[in-house]
Every structure is written in C-alpha cells, then in structure tokens.
Amino acid sequence: MQFASKAVIGVSAVIIIAACGASRKVERDAAPGTGEELSGNWSAVDARETSEALIKDCFSQGWLDGFVKENSRKPQIRVRGIVNKTDEHIDAQVFVKNIEKAMVNSGKVSVLAQEGSELGSVNAEQDYATGGRSEGDNISVGNQKVGDFAVAVRMTSILDQVEGKKKKFYKINFELLNTTTGEKAWIGDPEIQKTVTQKGAKW
Numbered sequence: 001m002q003f004a005s006k007a008v009i010g011v012s013a014v015i016i017i018a019a020c021g022a023s024r025k026v027e028r029d030a031a032p033g034t035g036e037e038l039s040g041n042w043s044a045v046d047a048r049e050t051s052e053a054l055i056k057d058c059f060s061q062g063w064l065d066g067f068v069k070e071n072s073r074k075p076q077i078r079v080r081g082i083v084n085k086t087d088e089h090i091d092a093q094v095f096v097k098n099i100e101k102a103m104v105n106s107g108k109v110s111v112l113a114q115e116g117s118e119l120g121s122v123n124a125e126q127d128y129a130t131g132g133r134s135e136g137d138n139i140s141v142g143n144q145k146v147g148d149f150a151v152a153v154r155m156t157s158i159l160d161q162v163e164g165k166k167k168k169f170y171k172i173n174f175e176l177l178n179t180t181t182g183e184k185a186w187i188g189d190p191e192i193q194k195t196v197t198q199k200g201a202k203w
Helices: 002-021 044-058 062-071 092-106 117-129
Strands: 076-085 149-162 165-178 184-188 191-197
Touching: 044 092, 044 165, 044 184, 076 092, 092 149
Parallel strands: 076 149
Antiparallel strands: 149 165, 165 184, 165 191
16 A cells, blocks of 8 residues: 555656646747638638738729729728628628728728717717717717618638548628619629648548
C-alpha cells in the first residue's frame, strides 16, 4: 500500500512538472485582417480585401457619375444586409462594416444607418430630444434620409475535398439596387478559391 501511494505521488509529480513545462506562444498581428490564414475558411483577410475590391469597382462605373450629374449631389446608400448561404457561420456585420467603411472612405457616397440597432439609436435620441426633457433644438424629427440605393449581398460556397486536401470556393454577389425603380444599377461577383493541404488529415 505504501509503495502504491508513492507511485501515485510520483506520477502526479511528473504530470505537474509536464504541465508546468508546457509553453504557449501568443503573437499579436501588426495589422488585423492581414497575414497568415490558418483553416482556409472565410477570414478577416477575405472580408477586407473583398469589400475594398467591390467598392473600388462599383464606384468606377457609370451609374455614379450619371446620378451625380442628374441630381447634383452624392447618392445616399444603405447596406441592407448579407444573406449567408455558405457552409460556415460568418458574422455578417464584420463584412457589412468593411463595406460601409470602404464607402465612407471613398468620399463619393453618403452611407445611411442600418436598420436595427443603428436606426433604433437615432430614433431613441430623437424621441428623447423632442420629449420635453432636454433643452436645445438641435434635433428635429421627420428629416431622416432615405436611400437612393440599397446594397444586397449574397455569399455562397462550394467545398470539394478528399483525404488530406480540400478546395474552398466562395462567390460573393453584390447588387446595388435603385430604391425608386427597383433596377439593378451595378452587380459585382468576386470569387475566392483556396486550397488547403494537410498530411494525414481526414476531412
């Protein structure tokens, strides 16, 4: 019994020493959304590069100059959301915010608040300002802008895999819709394909 107790203590000590000897390394990326990809799934790199490419192409087309010439102002655009038909859980807001950022930074359009929490915050502030509990008249109701165009995005993917190797194909369909006529002013459909190889892996 005493020998068994000593053996248990010895094994425990080895486990503790091994655990203490385990090391973990954390590296902070200099610029989030850049650098190495790990799984081959949709990543921050994909979201950033795709949104920037989409907006660059979209704003170089004739619809923008035509609108400005006809209306003597920048078009107002609202991003309505993203339909995710891929086989992954993708946080749509990351992509939406990348799209909005690229639009705002271009200086060529006005970007309107999204439905949901953003418009809810605006409406709540207007209600507060006009509810008789605050002073000042810097906020008025009834002046919110509506979009001249709405953005609709659809994401799809195809996965092809065998033991140790897989190909991941993404297609992003970006449509700019005229909210008055329902016409499609511009369509973008960038594609991404990745190959992931891992020896000994069984997908």
